[in-house]
Amino acid sequence: MKDLVRDGYNQVSYAYRNDKGNGDNHQYLSWLAELTPLLAPQLAVLDLGCGCGAPVAKALSTNFDVTGVDISPVQIARAEQLVPEGHFHCADMSQVQFAPDSFAAIVALYSVIHVPLEEQRALFGKIRSWLRPNGYFMVTVGHTAWTGTENDWLVPGATMFWSHADADTYRQWLQESGFSLLWSRFVPEGDSGHTLILAG
Numbered sequence: 001m002k003d004l005v006r007d008g009y010n011q012v013s014y015a016y017r018n019d020k021g022n023g024d025n026h027q028y029l030s031w032l033a034e035l036t037p038l039l040a041p042q043l044a045v046l047d048l049g050c051g052c053g054a055p056v057a058k059a060l061s062t063n064f065d066v067t068g069v070d071i072s073p074v075q076i077a078r079a080e081q082l083v084p085e086g087h088f089h090c091a092d093m094s095q096v097q098f099a100p101d102s103f104a105a106i107v108a109l110y111s112v113i114h115v116p117l118e119e120q121r122a123l124f125g126k127i128r129s130w131l132r133p134n135g136y137f138m139v140t141v142g143h144t145a146w147t148g149t150e151n152d153w154l155v156p157g158a159t160m161f162w163s164h165a166d167a168d169t170y171r172q173w174l175q176e177s178g179f180s181l182l183w184s185r186f187v188p189e190g191d192s193g194h195t196l197i198l199a200g
Contacts, residue, residue: 002071002092004149004161005114009072011158013052019082021055027187028055028109031196035105035138036063043104046130048093049111053079053086056109061085067103069093071114094119098130105136110194113142117163124177137179137199141170143186167195174199 009016021028039045043064047057050068052075060066066086070076076090089096093108094115106127112120127137142164153160165173171181179199187194 001116001161001163004159006071006073008153008158008160009051009070010074012154012160013072013074013078015154017052017054019052019054019078021058025055029059031109031138032056032059032107035107035136035198036060038136039064039104044102046098046103046106048106048108048127049114050079050086050088051075053083053088056107057083057086060107064104069096094123094126100129101132102130103135104132105138106131108137108139110140112139113162113164113194114160115163117147117165120163120165121173121177124173124179128178134200136182137174137197139197139199140187140194141165141167141197143167143193143195145169170195170197 041063045060045064045066047066047068050057050070053068057066057068057079061083068079068086068088069091071092073090076088079088115123145166147163149159149161151159171184174181182198182200184195184197187196
């Protein structure tokens, strides 16, 4: 399944985001506007599933020391060009290693839901350890449980994989991983949607 995600984003990178992002930039930036006032300038922030770097890592880089992780080498190569101030790693987010207390904040927007569900709970534990005391975690997760693939996603021949639990399960997993939930909200998308959570 991870090969599907890697290969899929290699294929759809430019269709998914051009160099400036795309029409939903305002949504991502509005979410960051709720997070960034909580942080002092120049602190270290991690973007898990950073994609091509636009718009999230690029926006964060204006005030913070940004590190990005993505499984797609095409996406990482673009991020290095689009966000030269950032530090980028082509890696599986569930396998990458960082020292404890490395980051003041971690964001994972529409990315954890590409990790196989059986690995996500342990990933939250790692994320908690990477955060400094009083750090923040902003994440987009599922609203209802679903695992599956879509063929010809965005471009012909590209297949993408998603796997997510329901919102209550995610809130429970985060609390069990040592997070305090600050807020969560439903983010509509078509006939369904996702859940955005800020935890500390």
